[in-house]
Amino acid sequence: xxxxxxxxxxxxxxxxxxxxxxxxxxxxxxxxxxxxxxxxxxxxxxxxxxxxxxxxxxxxxxxxxxxxxxxxxxxxxxxxxxxxxxxxxxxxxxxxxxxxxxxxxxxxxxxxxxxxxxxxxxxx
Amino acid sequence: xxxxxxxxxxxxxxxxxxxxxxxxxxxxxxxxxxxxxxxxxxxxxxxxxxxxxxxxxxxxxxxxxxxxxxxxxxxxxxxxxxxxxxxxxxxxxxxxxxxxxxxxxxxxxxxxxxxxxxxxxxxxxxxxxxxxxxxxxxxxxxxxxxxxxxxxxxxxxxxxxxxxxxxxxxxxxxxxxxxxxxxxxxxxxxxxxxxxxxxxxxxxxxxxxxxxxxxxxxxxxxxxxxxxxxxxxxxxxxxxxxxxxxxxxxxxxxxxxxxxxxxxxxxxxxxxxxxxxxxxxxxxxxxxxxxxxxxxxxxxxxxxxxxxxxxxxxxxxxxxxxxxxxxxxxxxxxxxxxxxxxxxxxxxxxxxxxxxxxxxxxxxxxxxxxxxxxxxxxxxxxxxxxxxxxxxxxxxxxxxxxxxxxxx
Numbered sequence: 001x002x003x004x005x006x007x008x009x010x011x012x013x014x015x016x017x018x019x020x021x022x023x024x025x026x027x028x029x030x031x032x033x034x035x036x037x038x039x040x041x042x043x044x045x046x047x048x049x050x051x052x053x054x055x056x057x058x059x060x061x062x063x064x065x066x067x068x069x070x071x072x073x074x075x076x077x078x079x080x081x082x083x084x085x086x087x088x089x090x091x092x093x094x095x096x097x098x099x100x101x102x103x104x105x106x107x108x109x110x111x112x113x114x115x116x117x118x119x120x121x122x123x124x
Numbered sequence: 125x126x127x128x129x130x131x132x133x134x135x136x137x138x139x140x141x142x143x144x145x146x147x148x149x150x151x152x153x154x155x156x157x158x159x160x161x162x163x164x165x166x167x168x169x170x171x172x173x174x175x176x177x178x179x180x181x182x183x184x185x186x187x188x189x190x191x192x193x194x195x196x197x198x199x200x201x202x203x204x205x206x207x208x209x210x211x212x213x214x215x216x217x218x219x220x221x222x223x224x225x226x227x228x229x230x231x232x233x234x235x236x237x238x239x240x241x242x243x244x245x246x247x248x249x250x251x252x253x254x255x256x257x258x259x260x261x262x263x264x265x266x267x268x269x270x271x272x273x274x275x276x277x278x279x280x281x282x283x284x285x286x287x288x289x290x291x292x293x294x295x296x297x298x299x300x301x302x303x304x305x306x307x308x309x310x311x312x313x314x315x316x317x318x319x320x321x322x323x324x325x326x327x328x329x330x331x332x333x334x335x336x337x338x339x340x341x342x343x344x345x346x347x348x349x350x351x352x353x354x355x356x357x358x359x360x361x362x363x364x365x366x367x368x369x370x371x372x373x374x375x376x377x378x379x380x381x382x383x384x385x386x387x388x389x390x391x392x393x394x395x396x397x398x399x400x401x402x403x404x405x406x407x408x409x410x411x412x413x414x415x416x417x418x419x420x421x422x423x424x425x426x427x428x429x430x431x432x433x434x435x436x437x438x439x440x441x442x443x444x445x446x447x448x449x450x451x452x453x454x455x456x457x458x459x460x461x462x463x464x465x466x467x468x469x470x471x472x473x474x475x476x477x478x479x480x481x482x483x484x485x486x487x488x489x490x491x492x493x494x495x496x497x498x499x500x501x502x503x504x505x506x507x508x509x510x511x512x513x514x515x516x517x518x519x520x521x522x523x524x525x526x527x528x529x530x531x532x
Contacts (some may be wrong), residue, residue, distance in 0.1 A: 080171075080172050080176065080322065081172065089246065104183055
């Protein structure tokens with residue numbers, strides 16, 4: 001399922017829009033979230049698809065959030081759903097890199113553990 | 125999904141069918157597994173809902189803090205702007221301050237060439253008048269006078285560039301560009317002259333002497349901008365046209381507005397004058413034409429208030445000597461004459477032997493008041509006669525003239 005209407009630009013593994021970029025660094029098996037993400041639920045579709053694909057293909061994954069200044073409720077919802085999907089898939093290691101200097105990350109990233117108890121949260 | 129199975133859908137529609145279906149052990153096991161899956165999904169959704177809400181609350185919390193910070197900044201900014209307006213706004217209009225605050229370029233040093241209209245006003249005989257007054261009185265007079273004039277200039281959107289003692293240098297057309305700057309400036313000059321009635325009434329209330337003001341207006345290209353050093357710069361105008369405006373002003377008598385040919389041309393047929401004359405100011409090669417303004421028609425319509433002067437012819441003409449002045453240096457020959465009449469608007473009629481040139485500046489000393497110098501300008505001349513307008517009329521002389529018997 002590809003939704004081309006809401007895709008801003010870039011490829012399937014490098015999604016860019018005004019003020020944000022989400023891209024998959026394949027050799028490092030890390031998804032990078034950068035900038036300010038304040039899309040509507042449907043506009044998150046390309047990012048959701050990217051996460052679904054890398055979840056299927058890799059047994060170990062990193063999510064780097066240290067450059068993500070802002071994430072709205074639809075965004076965190078997508079991230080929590082990804083954690084549920086990872087738990088259901090099982091047999092996967094997910095590590096999240098965040099920054100404690102970005103206020104929302106200190107509160108909302110640790111909640112990922114409620115959906116995926118094996119997730120590792122590293123805040124610097 | 126449990127509800128997608130037709131058997132279970134039937135049960136949901138008809139609860140009595142449940143007993144029959146659950147009697148089958150395989151179906152019962154399936155049902156229990158499905159309920160467990162639903163429960164797990166439900167738990168995830170509740171958790172998802174709560175965690176998402178928590179995130180939303182966190183962001184709203186941060187938003188509230190940011191709003192408070194922005195509000196505090198707005199208050200601080202308003203205080204700063206109010207302060208700037210207060211300090212600066214005494215000299216320029218709010219419009220000018222707002223323009224400068226809005227454009228960062230406005231705060232940089234540097235200038236540009238622009239065609240503007242310059243207005244210079246000056247008090248007639250103020251130095252002479254000050255001689256008999258204490259410093260507090262001089263300041264009180266200036267504050268009443270400059271305050272009233274600044275208000276009028278503000279109404280016409282001029283910006284006061286400088287107060288030089290009792291003189292005012294104002295420009296129209298900068299920093300905020302105005303297409304109608306010549307018209308605004310000339311109308312403003314007339315309004316300033318009209319406001320002198322109020323100023324003198326207020327001065328009289330405080331027991332202070334009356335003032336007379338002359339205004340020169342000229343349109344020309346000048347350099348405008350922030351002039352000075354980074355520490356001390358002011359928005360100013362420079363150029364020969366500023367000096368020329370000052371020269372034009374020097375030809376005025378009290379109550380007069382004189383404007384240059386360029387300003388007059390800009391107003392066209394909306395300008396009302398008593399006429400024009402040629403002058404040859406120092407440092408200017410070609411003679412220039414000056415218009416004696418009485419009013420402006422059109423959108424800025426305003427006219428001088430003209431009260432016909434009533435001559436008081438003296439029963440006994442007063443002998444005097446006058447000296448024609450070149451510039452500000454006195455040094456000419458003393459010429460005898462007779463003062464035959466005067467009015468309450470500082471005009472006097474002289475009986476002279478030789479004709480006097482128009483607009484000549486004279487120093488007069490009455491035989492009845494030796495040592496008291498009066499200054500006057502020739503405003504009309506006829507063979508054997510000259511009408512002069514006092515530009516500095518010492519109080520002693522005014523009192524003497526008022527006290528002399530008039531011819532019935």
